[in-house]
Amino acid sequence: MPYPAHAVPLVGLAIGAVGLATTIPLPLYGEMAARGGYGAGALALAFACYAATVIVTAPLLGPLPDRIGRKPCVLLGVALAALSSLALSLWPSIPALALARVAQGLGMGCVAGAAAAWGAELGGGGPEGGRRAAGVIALATIGSFGAGGILTLAAILAWPALRPPPTFALHIGICLVLLALAARLPETLAVPQQGWLRRPGFPRGTLATTCAILPGWGVTGTVLTAVQSTLAASGRPLAGPFAACGMMLIGVIAQRGFRQVAPRRAVRIGLGVLLLGAGLTFLGAAGWGMAPLLLGGAVVGIGTYGFVYPGGLAAVAEAASGEERARAVAGYFVLAHLGFGAVPLTVGLGIDAFGAGPALAGSWLALLLAACLLWWVTSRSG
Numbered sequence: 001m002p003y004p005a006h007a008v009p010l011v012g013l014a015i016g017a018v019g020l021a022t023t024i025p026l027p028l029y030g031e032m033a034a035r036g037g038y039g040a041g042a043l044a045l046a047f048a049c050y051a052a053t054v055i056v057t058a059p060l061l062g063p064l065p066d067r068i069g070r071k072p073c074v075l076l077g078v079a080l081a082a083l084s085s086l087a088l089s090l091w092p093s094i095p096a097l098a099l100a101r102v103a104q105g106l107g108m109g110c111v112a113g114a115a116a117a118w119g120a121e122l123g124g125g126g127p128e129g130g131r132r133a134a135g136v137i138a139l140a141t142i143g144s145f146g147a148g149g150i151l152t153l154a155a156i157l158a159w160p161a162l163r164p165p166p167t168f169a170l171h172i173g174i175c176l177v178l179l180a181l182a183a184r185l186p187e188t189l190a191v192p193q194q195g196w197l198r199r200p201g202f203p204r205g206t207l208a209t210t211c212a213i214l215p216g217w218g219v220t221g222t223v224l225t226a227v228q229s230t231l232a233a234s235g236r237p238l239a240g241p242f243a244a245c246g247m248m249l250i251g252v253i254a255q256r257g258f259r260q261v262a263p264r265r266a267v268r269i270g271l272g273v274l275l276l277g278a279g280l281t282f283l284g285a286a287g288w289g290m291a292p293l294l295l296g297g298a299v300v301g302i303g304t305y306g307f308v309y310p311g312g313l314a315a316v317a318e319a320a321s322g323e324e325r326a327r328a329v330a331g332y333f334v335l336a337h338l339g340f341g342a343v344p345l346t347v348g349l350g351i352d353a354f355g356a357g358p359a360l361a362g363s364w365l366a367l368l369l370a371a372c373l374l375w376w377v378t379s380r381s382g
Helices: 007-023 026-036 040-061 064-068 070-090 094-122 126-158 166-182 207-211 213-233 239-257 263-288 290-319 322-354 356-380
Strands: none
Touching: 007 070, 007 094, 007 126, 007 166, 026 040, 026 094, 026 126, 026 213, 026 239, 040 094, 040 213, 040 322, 064 070, 064 094, 070 094, 070 166, 094 126, 126 166, 126 239, 207 213, 207 263, 207 290, 207 322, 207 356, 213 239, 213 263, 213 290, 213 322, 213 356, 239 263, 239 290, 263 290, 263 356, 290 322, 322 356
């Protein structure tokens, strides 16, 4: 049965809407913490709710599209994304951010695997349908991660006194339109599969390349939270959002530009680039000015999203096949989100306890040790 030509792009827009929900509030993190009198630790804890939700629910949400269907999962994911923006519109605060991050984690867990399967089947199935859907969904995901913070930052600059920025209402409207349109698309799951749980897996020989994502996503999470909170507390509320948005934008561009680098080599290059970028960013946050802050954020984006993340993901995808590949990718993202939540939380609590300078210096030394160890192990094993 032929499906409408707009079906696959519409599924891509749906996952893009969920991605936008996670990055639209990004420039307001430091402001919300400062306004409520919260420290870097509280902001990092609220931020980590997303990662914790993804980790805890991954075994259930992974096989859900094969159990109840692709369309219900995508619709639920978009609805949760709209709910997160609504919560932050009505109550822009750290507690609301925590609730919104839970909704975002559930939404991304619902939509990620479902959108890939639904898009491939609506695109005609087979290798060609899979490739077309993967391209559309990758573009939507990367574009939404890069665009959300930029749009809100632009709205803040254009209407500095307007809270919440109009991007929140725009996002809610987009989600409502997409819900109405996606609901008209046909379900493609013919026979529901058995089993409600899918355990993450870790293929033999990929431990080092997989563990590299812990510091990779850990540093990006630190730039999004602890660095922003530090700068807002020092009277530079927009400096952190500029660094964070630059990191995301340059990172997604780099991800498209270095796809041909061999996985292990990409991870080793990324660790070195990440170390340099983190050092510059932390120096900028500690008072060395905007130049190292902005340059460091861009370099962190290149190191993480251009090299470490795609290199580690390609390594596990090459080491497994079929159902084992799905479990391996799930395992990779469990560790990625562990780094995304635990590292910023540790740094944030360190800033509250010891001050920004010592905490950021200590985190960079820990990153140096981790990078050296991982570089040595990946060099020995390939």
